[in-house]
Amino acid sequence: MHVFYLNGNFISADVAAIDPQDRGFLLGDGVFTTIRIESGFPCHLALHWERLQTSAQRLKLKFTLDLITLKNLITTLLAHNNLSSQTASLRITLTRGNGSRGLLPPEIQQPTLLITCAPLPQYSETFSVYLSDFRRNEYSSLSQIKTLNYLDNIMARCEAQEHGADEALLLNTQAKVVCGSMSNLFVVINHKVYTASIREGVLPGVMRSIVLQFLQQLNITVVESAISAAQIIQAEEMFLTNALMGIKPVIAINHQAINQGEIGAITKKLQQLVS
Missing domain, CATH: 3.30.470.10 (Aminotransferase class 4, branched-chain amino acid transferase, N-terminal domain)
Incomplete structure (x- = not known):
């Protein structure tokens, strides 16, 4: 019972x-x-x-x-x-x-x-993502709070599913890619790790804060700034985080492979540390 x-x-x-x-x-x-x-x-x-x-x-x-x-x-x-x-x-x-x-x-x-x-539900070992039409409002202080109103996230996730993806990526009102519908987003470009700052409309995820600490310990450069949809296509690595699933590598965005569908070195190292 x-x-x-x-x-x-x-x-x-x-x-x-x-x-x-x-x-x-x-x-x-x-x-x-x-x-x-x-x-x-x-x-x-x-x-x-x-x-x-x-x-x-x-x-x-x-x-x-x-x-x-x-x-x-x-x-x-x-x-x-x-x-x-x-x-x-x-x-x-x-x-x-x-x-x-x-x-x-x-x-x-x-x-x-x-x-x-x-x-705990069974999560995929790797994720594919889709750039959603739904937006995060970085001007609202509620974007930093996990409220019971999750309609934007729900609709974005449904949109991703309709396009054959595991997770939706949401842009803010400045057309910057800031987060997933259920996750924080990290992107590796030129050996630097980019993740949106809290003021850009993302939830201060618990796993996000832990990953930032690990990146500092590894002496990996972190840039807390969201990137554009055009820039994200250039990603060498990409991974998602949340408290339940931990760190999950992204191997495709809008059906385009990232790193030839292979999990990147930084992602692997962080997964080892978190586990």
Whole structure:
């Protein structure tokens, strides 16, 4: 029986319920994060917790769960779902809770906190990508927050699938390629690693920050600046990152091979370090 953690209780999935007036359900008024679990251990939990806390503060969401309590809840939830010894994915969802009709939030918040887990999905060893028509708005501060409104990402991913690709790459309003629909993007050109800066409209991914630290340790030049669609075709290497799948090499963009379809040396080195 699948078990969730919902508002202070561990509850069976078949009886768990979100209130129909919950603002997360009605308006996307909330945030979330996803965490990789290895043998019962939540990878980089402190970084996820810090980002969740920062996002909640910026959106004025009530989030009072401390790190130790969160870790204990995760351990118990994994045990309830027989996932303590497996590789799994865990999602923490926080909404503003119930409210009356309209946009203004209630004066007294009763937030909804939902934690779910499941076996980790199987990811491809290599990815193909497609340049999407959907755009990231770098002028919106919400582009830096993992909110519950993921429609641009969903539609971009569907567009990529329709074109036979595994992931969509999104441009910002300045026509710079900044990220994937579910990932941060790194591109190697002339032995330099390019990745979009946060101010260019990307989510500050947990794995992104870890990869940047490894690149510094390897003395590899990093340029935090997005590149154009014309430049990206010149890539010697390309890889995607997120917390669940880690680092995944890109071997084709818009059906054009990158590095003759081979995984590059920098990508391989980073994969070894992360694993």
